[in-house]
Amino acid sequence: MRDNMVQSLQQEKYVVETAIDFYTAQEKLDVYEYDCILLDIGLPGGSGLALLEELKMQNKTEGVIIVSARDSLDDKVKGLNLGADDYLAKPFHLAELHARVKSVLRRKKLDGHNYIICNNLKIDAEQRMIWVNEKEVWRNRKEFVVLLYLVTNKNRLVNKSALAEHVWGDYIDEANSFDFIYSQIKNLRKKLKDHEAELEIQAIYGVGYKLVYG
Amino acid sequence: MKLLNYTSAYFAVILLIIITIWAGIFYYAMLDEIYDSIDDGLDNQKGLVIQKATTDTTVLNKNNFEESDYAIREITAADALNFQDTYIDTMMYMQNEKSDEPVRLLKTVFLQNGRYYRLQVATSMVEEDDLIKQLFYSILWLYIGLVVSIILFNNFLLKKIWYPFYQLLKELKKFRLDKPEPISPVKTGVDEFRLLNETVQKLLKRNIDAYTSQKDFIENASHELQTPLAISINKLEALAENNQLPESQLELLAAAMDNLERLTRLNKSLLLLSKIENKQFAEETPVSINQLAQKIVADFSDQTIFSSLRVDIMEKNSCIQNMNADVASILITNLIKNAIVHNKPGGYINVIIDKSSLVVENSGAGKPLDEEKIFNRFHSGGPSQASTGLGLAIVKAITHLYHFRTSYHFDQKHIITIHF
Numbered sequence: 001m002r003d004n005m006v007q008s009l010q011q012e013k014y015v016v017e018t019a020i021d022f023y024t025a026q027e028k029l030d031v032y033e034y035d036c037i038l039l040d041i042g043l044p045g046g047s048g049l050a051l052l053e054e055l056k057m058q059n060k061t062e063g064v065i066i067v068s069a070r071d072s073l074d075d076k077v078k079g080l081n082l083g084a085d086d087y088l089a090k091p092f093h094l095a096e097l098h099a100r101v102k103s104v105l106r107r108k109k110l111d112g113h114n115y116i117i118c119n120n121l122k123i124d125a126e127q128r129m130i131w132v133n134e135k136e137v138w139r140n141r142k143e144f145v146v147l148l149y150l151v152t153n154k155n156r157l158v159n160k161s162a163l164a165e166h167v168w169g170d171y172i173d174e175a176n177s178f179d180f181i182y183s184q185i186k187n188l189r190k191k192l193k194d195h196e197a198e199l200e201i202q203a204i205y206g207v208g209y210k211l212v213y214g
Numbered sequence: 215m216k217l218l219n220y221t222s223a224y225f226a227v228i229l230l231i232i233i234t235i236w237a238g239i240f241y242y243a244m245l246d247e248i249y250d251s252i253d254d255g256l257d258n259q260k261g262l263v264i265q266k267a268t269t270d271t272t273v274l275n276k277n278n279f280e281e282s283d284y285a286i287r288e289i290t291a292a293d294a295l296n297f298q299d300t301y302i303d304t305m306m307y308m309q310n311e312k313s314d315e316p317v318r319l320l321k322t323v324f325l326q327n328g329r330y331y332r333l334q335v336a337t338s339m340v341e342e343d344d345l346i347k348q349l350f351y352s353i354l355w356l357y358i359g360l361v362v363s364i365i366l367f368n369n370f371l372l373k374k375i376w377y378p379f380y381q382l383l384k385e386l387k388k389f390r391l392d393k394p395e396p397i398s399p400v401k402t403g404v405d406e407f408r409l410l411n412e413t414v415q416k417l418l419k420r421n422i423d424a425y426t427s428q429k430d431f432i433e434n435a436s437h438e439l440q441t442p443l444a445i446s447i448n449k450l451e452a453l454a455e456n457n458q459l460p461e462s463q464l465e466l467l468a469a470a471m472d473n474l475e476r477l478t479r480l481n482k483s484l485l486l487l488s489k490i491e492n493k494q495f496a497e498e499t500p501v502s503i504n505q506l507a508q509k510i511v512a513d514f515s516d517q518t519i520f521s522s523l524r525v526d527i528m529e530k531n532s533c534i535q536n537m538n539a540d541v542a543s544i545l546i547t548n549l550i551k552n553a554i555v556h557n558k559p560g561g562y563i564n565v566i567i568d569k570s571s572l573v574v575e576n577s578g579a580g581k582p583l584d585e586e587k588i589f590n591r592f593h594s595g596g597p598s599q600a601s602t603g604l605g606l607a608i609v610k611a612i613t614h615l616y617h618f619r620t621s622y623h624f625d626q627k628h629i630i631t632i633h634f
Contacts, residue, residue: 091444206468
């Protein structure tokens with residue numbers, strides 16, 4: 001699991017360090033500064049929540065994403081109350097992890113406007129706005145979320161169920177999700193084409209989609 | 215029939231038989247005693263008459279009964295020697311009753327001054343039909359008295375004796391395997407009840423243990439499966455990502471991933487079920503079912519538009535329920551999702567909200583489903599291969615948790631109702 005995450009994050013050109021247990025983590029957190037911390041609650045040697053409390057005392061909780069095998073509301077509430085930025089329940093798709101990490105980094109690094117630029121497409125993640133060639137285009141919430149997710153995972157294969165889960169959550173019937181997502185992507189592609197956006201959503205047969213540009 | 219009444223009924227029948235037999239025996243025994251006593255009286259009177267005859271010879275001429283209760287007639291020596299004392303029942307005219315009444319008559323002979331006389335002494339007899347009537351009523355009253363006292367006895371005393379039993383029964387009625395509260399049987403001195411209490415306690419403990427370990431097993435298994443599942447999917451994703459696979463192999467990969475995804479969903483649903491059953495959603499707030507239904511239907515709109523389903527919400531009344539907000543959302547989501555999955559293209563879904571009920575109707579396969587089974591885990595009524603088969607089981611678990619009632623019926627459409 002950890003290797004998977006490390007590999008995938010390194011592909012995004014992040015510098016990744018890992019700690020295999022509570023004490024290693026404690027030591028590293030004392031010594032180094034990190035932009036984003038993925039904190040497993042069930043650490044060998046102690047609870048991740050205890051580490052979070054220590055971070056809170058040092059005012060360093062921003063950028064913490066809790067990763068928990070227990071999809072428990074209690075942990076989530078506790079973690080977020082202690083100042084964690086986000087909560088990710090195992091099992092998750094790596095694409096979801098990237099989306100969360102990027103969102104945390106975006107929020108942390110820049111104040112105010114924060115654009116994601118892909119060729120002639122510009123996205124404001126906070127304001128939920130999209131421009132193509134500096135011209136504001138459609139505002140459909142769901143399509144925005146789909147596009148942002150694909151852009152966040154640009155040049156990576158996004159599993160269709162990861163996409164479905166991210167955008168529609170529980171509000172999708174898994175039975176015909178494939179056809180459903182296909183039709184949603186088809187609409188999105190058409191709109192992108194209509195606005196002459198210079199990016200392409202590729203379908204990877206049966207598995208998912210990949211946004212490629214430049 | 216209650217145990218108390220059961221014993222009472224048995225007693226009533228048995229008493230009826232016993233008392234009838236006893237009444238017959240009693241009647242003859244009493245009659246025998248009466249005869250005995252009357253005959254003794256006649257014997258005594260005979261002695262008195264004979265004694266009187268020795269002093270007052272006019273007595274010897276009293277041939278008819280008339281005002282007294284004896285009659286004397288002279289007989290021949292030959293007759294007298296063949297004569298034996300006899301007691302007979304006969305009829306005699308009674309002045310006061312103005313009819314012939316039964317009398318007991320003693321015929322005897324005696325010798326005075328060398329002459330033989332026959333003496334008849336009579337005394338009034340009991341009237342047998344009167345006696346029987348009297349006896350019958352007495353016995354009837356006795357019987358009624360006994361039955362009534364047995365019923366009272368049963369109700370007061372037996373109830374007291376059986377108290378530990380009924381108490382245990384009451385505790386058992388309340389007992390629920392999914393929320394085991396230890397039952398506290400009444401302390402009792404009766405060996406059988408004590409044994410019953412102990413056995414029931416042991417049995418319940420075994421059941422609770424089995425239930426808990428089964429539940430824990432499902433929970434732990436689902437938990438332990440999460441990580442390997444996630445890793446497998448991630449590895450397959452990585453494999454699919456490297457762009458070097460031909461389409462035919464991607465197809466295989468996609469199928470494998472789809473199935474792993476399905477397993478993941480199944481696992482999540484099972485975990486959710488355990489959580490609901492373990493009451494891990496504690497915090498309760500007033501939840502507006504109307505607002506929640508509106509929101510969830512809106513969230514499903516992409517899906518319903520895609521499947522060209524018409525969704526109507528009819529709000530007859532506002533419905534506010536005290537429950538965990540997440541659980542309420544899960545409940546309605548699963549109901550709507552179920553209505554979408556088991557629908558047909560171009561069909562419809564109606565959500566009807568009343569003060570204390572939520573109805574979800576949907577068009578679908580035109581035959582009724584088995585009400586007993588649709589809320590069971592993994593009961594698959596439709597062709598939908600990819601659904602987990604746990605949606606309505608989750609609905610049931612939630613309604614069970616909050617003591618709501620669910621019902622299903624079919625009337626050209628599938629109608630699921632939650633009664634809050």
